[in-house]
Amino acid sequence: MSEALVTAVKDICQAHECDRTRMMDVVQAVNDKYGYVSSEAMDLIAEQLSTHRVEVESVVSFYAFLSSKPKGKVVIRLCNDVIDRLQGADRVGQAFVEELGINFGETTPDGQLTLETTPCIGQSDQAPAVAINDVIIPNVSSDKAREIVRELRQHMDPARLVKQHGDGNNAHPLVGSMVHNNIRKRGDLLFTPINRGEAVRKALAMSPVEVIRAVKTARLRGRGGAGFPAGMKWEFTRGAPGDRKFVLCNADEGEPGTFKDRVLLTELPDRVFAGITIAGYAIGAEEGIVYLRSEYRYLIAFLESVLEQRRKDGLLGRNILGKEGFNFDIRIQMGAGAYICGEETALISSCEGLRGDPKNRPPFPAQKGYLDCPSVVNNVETLCCVTKILELGPASFNEFGSDRSSGTKLLSISGDCKQPGVYEMPLGVTLREVLEQCGGADAAAVQVGGASGQMVGPKDYDRKICFDDLATGGALMVFGPDRNILKVAHAFMEFFVEESCGYCTPCRVGNRLLMDRLEKIMAGLAEPADLDYLKELGQTVKTCSRCGLGQTSPNPILTTLENFRPVYEAMVKEETQGFQATFDLAQAVAEAEKIAGRTSVHAHA
Amino acid sequence: MAKPKIATTSLAGCFGCHMSLLDIDERILALAEIVDFDKSPLDDIKTFTGRCAVGLIEGGCAHEENVEVLRDFRKHCDVLISVGDCAISGGIPAMRNMVPLQECLQEAYVDGPSVHNPAGVPPNDPDIPLMLDKVYPAHEVVKIDYHLPGCPPPADMLWEALVALLNNKPLDLPYELVKYD
Numbered sequence: 001m002s003e004a005l006v007t008a009v010k011d012i013c014q015a016h017e018c019d020r021t022r023m024m025d026v027v028q029a030v031n032d033k034y035g036y037v038s039s040e041a042m043d044l045i046a047e048q049l050s051t052h053r054v055e056v057e058s059v060v061s062f063y064a065f066l067s068s069k070p071k072g073k074v075v076i077r078l079c080n081d082v083i084d085r086l087q088g089a090d091r092v093g094q095a096f097v098e099e100l101g102i103n104f105g106e107t108t109p110d111g112q113l114t115l116e117t118t119p120c121i122g123q124s125d126q127a128p129a130v131a132i133n134d135v136i137i138p139n140v141s142s143d144k145a146r147e148i149v150r151e152l153r154q155h156m157d158p159a160r161l162v163k164q165h166g167d168g169n170n171a172h173p174l175v176g177s178m179v180h181n182n183i184r185k186r187g188d189l190l191f192t193p194i195n196r197g198e199a200v201r202k203a204l205a206m207s208p209v210e211v212i213r214a215v216k217t218a219r220l221r222g223r224g225g226a227g228f229p230a231g232m233k234w235e236f237t238r239g240a241p242g243d244r245k246f247v248l249c250n251a252d253e254g255e256p257g258t259f260k261d262r263v264l265l266t267e268l269p270d271r272v273f274a275g276i277t278i279a280g281y282a283i284g285a286e287e288g289i290v291y292l293r294s295e296y297r298y299l300i301a302f303l304e305s306v307l308e309q310r311r312k313d314g315l316l317g318r319n320i321l322g323k324e325g326f327n328f329d330i331r332i333q334m335g336a337g338a339y340i341c342g343e344e345t346a347l348i349s350s351c352e353g354l355r356g357d358p359k360n361r362p363p364f365p366a367q368k369g370y371l372d373c374p375s376v377v378n379n380v381e382t383l384c385c386v387t388k389i390l391e392l393g394p395a396s397f398n399e400f401g402s403d404r405s406s407g408t409k410l411l412s413i414s415g416d417c418k419q420p421g422v423y424e425m426p427l428g429v430t431l432r433e434v435l436e437q438c439g440g441a442d443a444a445a446v447q448v449g450g451a452s453g454q455m456v457g458p459k460d461y462d463r464k465i466c467f468d469d470l471a472t473g474g475a476l477m478v479f480g481p482d483r484n485i486l487k488v489a490h491a492f493m494e495f496f497v498e499e500s501c502g503y504c505t506p507c508r509v510g511n512r513l514l515m516d517r518l519e520k521i522m523a524g525l526a527e528p529a530d531l532d533y534l535k536e537l538g539q540t541v542k543t544c545s546r547c548g549l550g551q552t553s554p555n556p557i558l559t560t561l562e563n564f565r566p567v568y569e570a571m572v573k574e575e576t577q578g579f580q581a582t583f584d585l586a587q588a589v590a591e592a593e594k595i596a597g598r599t600s601v602h603a604h605a
Numbered sequence: 606m607a608k609p610k611i612a613t614t615s616l617a618g619c620f621g622c623h624m625s626l627l628d629i630d631e632r633i634l635a636l637a638e639i640v641d642f643d644k645s646p647l648d649d650i651k652t653f654t655g656r657c658a659v660g661l662i663e664g665g666c667a668h669e670e671n672v673e674v675l676r677d678f679r680k681h682c683d684v685l686i687s688v689g690d691c692a693i694s695g696g697i698p699a700m701r702n703m704v705p706l707q708e709c710l711q712e713a714y715v716d717g718p719s720v721h722n723p724a725g726v727p728p729n730d731p732d733i734p735l736m737l738d739k740v741y742p743a744h745e746v747v748k749i750d751y752h753l754p755g756c757p758p759p760a761d762m763l764w765e766a767l768v769a770l771l772n773n774k775p776l777d778l779p780y781e782l783v784k785y786d
């Protein structure tokens with residue numbers, strides 16, 4: 001074991017006070033420094049953090065961005081989600097493979113460059129997108145891919161690949177990214193200029209209970225997907241026994257096709273941080289954590305600078321804005337590439353330095369969350385809405401939106417439409433209006449709510465986007481008339497099979513079986529009864545899974561089956577003999593024929 | 606009215622499931638009252654004499670002849686039942702699925718510590734059915750109507766299942782008959 005490694009790991013652990021619950025940071029720092037976490041490093045970390053090696057190893061093996069094997073100095077991760085594939089990601093991938101001379105999952109022989117695929121990196125409106133270490137390159141073509149490799153071979157510095165900056169704060173010196181905001185429609189609430197400090201000042205002039213009442217009066221519901229009333233969640237957390245409480249801001253944004261939180265964090269971080277601060281005041285917390293997906297790591301220096309400025313301005317820290325006794329600060333916790341960590345209890349596990357396994361509920365986070373303390377978990381956009389509610393007053397907020405769903409909703413629109421990007425629309429808007437605005441009126445199908453949402457067709461275009469009808473965390477993926485719906489559903493299933501944490505069987509095994517059966521249908525080997533099987537098994541997986549991932553993962557199949565049944569029916573035919581069309585005797589004996597040097601009497605009859 | 610017919614077969618199984626069927630003891634007489642046995646190792650009838658109501662399948666498919674027999678059962682039986690874990694999941698024989706076929710044969714017939722095979726090659730008589738690339742559970746080869754789990758399934762379970770099926774009644778197995786821990 002090298003002395004240098006021992007010292008480096010010791011330093012990293014000590015920088016985190018050898019706190020076992022900061023395992024994520026420790027392991028990531030080691031991974032950053034060496035490109036992987038070696039077996040020796042794991043032993044050292046375990047020793048320094050006074051824990052078992054298996055605890056370290058289980059974290060390293062869980063997260064996609066951590067590795068126990070050496071990787072190249074530069075890792076190229078191409079998004080292979082369905083939207084990118086529609087925009088030619090396969091061709092781009094082929095170009096990378098050819099230019100690098102390696103396949104996906106491999107590292108060049110000189111140990112310099114690694115090529116991988118990754119699910120949605122939150123740039124679906126500028127697909128195909130690729131992440132090169134922390135640098136995002138949107139809109140890559142196959143030519144561009146070749147150029148990237150050639151350039152990297154010369155300087156090995158991903159930052160130098162950035163040629164021109166995107167709009168808004170993407171051009172900020174601390175961001176310096178090629179990413180575009182693509183804000184296509186600014187509504188009257190979120191994308192409005194901000195008067196820094198106003199919302200926190202107004203909140204501090206009220207009592208915490210009054211702040212909660214204001215959020216309730218505004219009828220704010222969670223924007224992360226589930227739509228739970230925010231005020232009620234806060235009230236539970238405030239009422240839960242415990243001296244130490246936490247506000248967790250969910251910036252994991254892992255749902256394929258969702259990218260609106262990225263734009264909020266880029267353009268309105270003050271509104272996000274104000275919302276967290278106000279939540280802290282309301283529930284009686286002194287600590288806030290932003291759980292940021294690692295695909296957005298290019299924003300971290302900028303976000304830290306905004307936090308630092310807020311500390312200087314007295315908007316964070318001790319006795320905020322002179323309010324005696326209200327102390328609050330925020331830290332950013334980086335994720336490491338796991339969709340499941342967007343689920344609130346898995347997010348808490350991850351913040352605690354564990355694998356991103358969801359926890360049993362109850363107890364709910366409001367009773368027993370981060371470090372077993374009462375905790376609020378809210379989405380980035382929800383917290384922005386909180387700030388706006390304080391700025392405007394709850395009654396004005398209530399005027400936006402529909403009866404049961406107040407306010408506006410940010411929609412992340414991608415796919416076959418003329419203007420993909422972020423749209424701020426009043427809740428209650430019809431899908432048709434949205435499609436007209438984004439130039440996707442001839443859509444044959446729209447996936448509402450990301451991979452875990454539902455696929456709807458034209459007969460549903462007059463339905464409303466709101467919590468009581470077409471509920472969505474904000475992702476709308478538009479598919480034109482010549483797209484193959486089954487391929488789309490299959491891509492989503494591949495995603496869930498990959499991202500299932502594996503804890504419970506219905507999800508770990510069930511999703512796999514669903515995907516296999518879908519493949520049978522796509523291969524033209526299925527029968528009508530296979531459609532019933534999909535429906536039945538899909539229901540079983542939804543009912544028996546432990547967390548929201550498995551409870552929603554069959555949706556792409558179940559909703560396409562319901563809304564696009566003729567597509568499935570065209571692929572199946574009755575098999576009269578009762579044989580399985582998927583079993584091919586000739587293929588099954590081929591190897592034995594070769595070994596025995598004779599042909600089967602049965603297979604070729 | 607002619608009695609309904611039952612056929613049984615052991616594919617890649619150990620005959621344990623058939624032994625379990627015999628374990629219904631004197632009830633075999635009652636069974637013989639209500640059914641006739643057709644193709645089955647129990648009566649040594651080698652080919653189907655006609656259409657059968659029920660086919661019991663022990664074992665999965667390890668070689669081409671298993672596939673032929675199983676397909677023949679599917680053609681002749683109204684209801685096919687996978688009996689026991691080998692039929693249902695491949696069972697013990699499927700442990701070879703982890704190993705490439707060539708290596709498997711080499712180990713079993715040439716290299717294995719207890720093998721005496723002066724010829725040094727695996728047997729290859731034209732009468733020996735060719736092995737499949739792996740062992741397949743029965744339902745991956747033909748459609749199977751019911752599965753009775755166990756290694757082997759208890760005699761009482763087989764009895765209850767047959768009686769229910771032949772009387773067109775729902776099968777209501779007591780918990781003790783389907784728990785295996």
Ligand SMILES: Cc1cc2nc3c(=O)[nH]c(=O)nc-3n(C[C@H](O)[C@H](O)[C@H](O)COP(=O)(O)O)c2cc1C
Pocket residue numbers: 221222223224225226227228230250251252253254255339340341342343344345377378379380382383547548549
């Ligand atoms: C598999 C899975 C992934 C999720 N990913 C996210 C996410 O990336 N961002 C998010 O805000 N909520 C996500 N959620 C929802 C959270 O569990 C939680 O409901 C939400 O953060 C609560 O905040 P809200 O009430 O403000 O919406 C996810 C849920 C599941 C089941």
Ligand code: SF4
Pocket residue numbers: 340358499500501502503504505507508545546547548549550551
């Ligand atoms: S449903 Fe899936 S993701 Fe959730 S706990 Fe079970 S295996 Fe893990």
Ligand code: SF4
Pocket residue numbers: 617618619620621622663664688689690691692696697755756757758
């Ligand atoms: S299930 Fe058990 S008893 Fe039946 S054939 Fe297989 S090994 Fe033998």
Ligand code: FES
Pocket residue numbers: 079080081082083084119120121122123124125127129256257258
């Ligand atoms: S970045 Fe590829 S689908 Fe979102």
